[in-house]
Amino acid sequence: MRAHTDYLWFDTKKRHELVNITDRVAEIVAAAKVREGLCLVSAMHITAGIWVNDEESGLKHDVMEWLERLAPAGDYRHHQTGEDNADAHLKRTLVHHQVILPITKGALDLGPWEQVFYAEFDGRRKKRVVVKILGE
Amino acid sequence: MRAHTDYLWFDTKKRHELVNITDRVAEIVAAAKVREGLCLVSAMHITAGIWVNDEESGLKHDVMEWLERLAPAGDYRHHQTGEDNADAHLKRTLVHHQVILPITKGALDLGPWEQVFYAEFDGRRKKRVVVKILGE
Amino acid sequence: MRAHTDYLWFDTKKRHELVNITDRVAEIVAAAKVREGLCLVSAMHITAGIWVNDEESGLKHDVMEWLERLAPAGDYRHHQTGEDNADAHLKRTLVHHQVILPITKGALDLGPWEQVFYAEFDGRRKKRVVVKILGE
Secondary structure, eight states, X not given: OEEEEEEEEEOOSSSSEEEEOHHHHHHHHHHHTOSSEEEEEEEOSTTEEEEEEOOOHHHHHHHXXXXXXXXXXXXXXXXXXXXXXXXXXXXXXXXXXXXXEEXXXXXXXXXXXXXXXXXXXXXXXXXXXXXXXXXX | OEEEEEEEEEOOSSSSEEEEOHHHHHHHHHHHTOSXXXXXXXXXXXXXXXXXXXXXXXXXXXXXXXXXXXXXXXXXXGGGGTOOOHHHHHHHHHHOSEEEEEEETTEEOOOTTOEEEEEESSOSSOEEEEEEEEEO | OEEEEEEEEEOOSSSSEEEEOHHHHHHHHHHHTOSSEEEEEEEOSTTEEEEEEOOOHHHHHHHHHHHHHHSOSSOOGGGGGTOOOHXXXXXXXXXXXXXXXXXXXXXXXXXXXXXXXXXXXXXXXXXXXXXXXXXX
């Protein structure tokens, strides 16, 4: 069995951003030299998530607008601590903060349109994603 | 360590459908000859998901109606590409597109009511789910 | 390869409750003697979920209130079976019912604020969570 761990760092310019990380994850998979396995990609900061969907600008706009509708910025009890980002915690909850990608024959085994995105909901600061691979 | 990969194909008659795949996944687990492990079940098309919940027709009706309320069909920027299924991408996001099922003593280690469903939100075409097992 | 399985039991006093289980999961990881691996934490009852987020009382209040808004208690077709908890099935769907936690150098590899919660939406009865670890 092989295990391989790496971390991706982000410091987005905008507060809300979808960053396509498919190639960066694929590079880590190549470095891991695992032919058959599972690859966890998980946002370590609680105001960001991981989304597997389409690299299409209209849809990326739609999903962010839709998340704003379901989990709007506004007045939350969490803000009594001095924070102003409760909506980002809720948006992370909606998209989920992690995915498992299968590795088959040494490469990510994704569907034809599946792309992996880092979903930032409270950016403009350094944040981390863990990539952990288990396999053989 | 053993790794085992298989794929399930779907071509649903209706655009929206919940298909119980518990038995089909259990068959793949049996074929994998893994006694202790993890089984990833992940929808490879970005307008479908995987849902673990109750095999009860009323609840299955409720969840689909509720998804329609939170992520309604309608007018989205994605449709400028000629597509008409942006809501299906959002519904996949809500139910999540994958689960990990534990395998214990050679069988799926599910709760008393847990059943595994393929959740189709834009059907009537061929689509695929990957089942990837890691264990010993 | 090592595999280790354990179960956590819950019997919450309130119908809705967020229970911080980070320490209990960490104890199971320590007992597993796995240095590098993946740890699945999955709610086995279909009206509960697992949430990784902040141990902050305001935010915990916010998330439960927000789940009530998106998946309210009310009249559902599922209730024709005699049940009254359809909303709990939907809330489990929103927060998702499971997470995978990375294990690095023998410990949970969590972000600075990540805490693991059992999210109960229909409590006051005995329910179970499976913790399954795979690694070396």
